[in-house]
Structure formats: C-alpha cells, structure tokens
Amino acid sequence: MRTLIISDIHANITALEAVLADAGTVDATWCLGDLVGYGPDPNECVERIAALPNLQCILGNHDAAALKHIEVDSFNPEARTAILWTQQRLNTTNLAFLQSLPERIEMELITLVHGSPRQPVWEYLLDTRTATLNFDFFDTLYCFVGHTHLPVMYYLPDDTVYARLVVPENETQLTLAPRAILNPGSVGQPRDRDPRAAYAIVDMDQNTWECHRVAYDIVSVQARMEKAKLPERHIQRLSAGW
Ligand code: ZN
DSSP: OEEEEEOOOTTOHHHHHHHHHHHOSOSEEEEOSOOSSSSSOHHHHHHHHHTSTTEEEOOOHHHHHHTTSSOGGGSOHHHHHHHHHHHHHOOHHHHHHHHTOOSEEEOSSEEEESSOSSSTTTOOOOSHHHHHHHGGGOOSSEEEOOSSOOEEEEEOOTTOSSOEEEOOOTTOEEEOOSSEEEEEOOSSOOOSSOOSEEEEEEETTTTEEEEEEEOOOHHHHHHHHHHTTOOHHHHHHHHHTO
16 A cells, blocks of 8 residues: 655645655545645645545644644744734645544544644654654654654664654655654755655555655745745745755
8 A cells, every 4th residue: 555645845835745645545644733834835735635534634733733722922923924924824624624624633643743742733753862762752663753844764773762763765765664753854945955845655554655756846935925925934945854
C-alpha cells in the first residue's frame, strides 16, 4: 500500500498540485497539518486536500491560529499578518473542515501529529535530545511529524536509548526499522535551502519511506502573494527554500 505523506502545505496550491501529480496513484494520503498560513491560496488548498480519497489529516499550529484557537500574538509579526489575512479569507466550509481536524491520530503502527507526540501542535523536533524525549510519548512503532519543514528521520537503535538523526538525500529510499520519527518536509515552504516541494511515499508492506522533491512554478505563487500584499520576507523565502 503506497501512502502519500504531505505536510506544511501553507496555502500554496501550485506546490500542492505539483506534488499530487508527481506522486501519481496512491492508496491513501496522510496530511500532517499546516494546510494554511503564509501562502496565497488557503481555500484552494483546504478544498483540494479535503477531497482526497482515503485521507487522514491533522491540525497544525497555523490551522489552529486560522480558527482563532491560538492567539495571533504567539506568532512573529509577519506570520501574524499572514494569519489575519487567512482568517479573513477562509470560507465557512473550509473553516468547518479545519475545525474537524484532530491534533493526533493513532493507527495500528503509526501515530500522526503536526509538531511532536509530546506537544502535538506546537513543539519543534529540531535536535536529537528533544527527539529522544519524545519517544516516550507514543506507543506505536513509528510517528510521522511535520512543523519544522525539514525532511529528517530520528531513530532509536537497539543498542542505545539515545535517538540518532538521518538527513536523507533526495530521491532516496529509507528502510523503516522500529522505532522512528519521520518528517516528509514541507510542500509549500521548504526550509532546507532546496526550494522544491517535498513529500514522502511510505509503503508499510515493504517498510520503505521514499523522500521526493518536485519543482513547481514559484514565480506564479510569489505574484499572487504580491497581489495579496502578503509579507515580503515570506515571498522571498520561497525562491531560496529557507
Ligand atoms: Zn508549518
């Protein structure tokens, strides 16, 4: 069973369409949150994702902020501008979809969260120490996360209680061995200096996790952001992938 893993779409429909086309036929899609925020296409992204077959989808911190579940003051000034812009644009159907999203989904082998199993919406897994502590907060073999916009795997080797970090090369396939925390990277706002949209394909029959990147028309997204008067720094960062 091929499952598409996407995260941090951030209202970038051009990147999302490129990923869906590049991934081809899949049996299911699991989305790890932050469908909106930063980008110019919040309604288009929520509608496209909500309509995907066999979807599992998690609430991200920007989705929670769009729903006014989180104070906008907890974001930096530019992110706040984008959140307020997003709040004004999301239609009631799409708000209801975001409202329906859980913070955590636990399946037989895999837990899905946006940030970390310890703090599903907010915590960033940016180092092995934090990752190590988080292995105590889920019971499944694997946990899939987003939030940092960086494609990585943390795993617990048999001989140690300390997690190790793997930063996979693009277009490589990792063999999954319990236990591990994996991040597919970001569709709509990559932050690893590679501006291409990131996603993963997981196959739990083969125990594989494939890391993929796909180029998309960044200039057209930037033009829509300019027109919407979204913050200049968010426009610029898309070309550099930071
Ligand atoms: Zn995000």
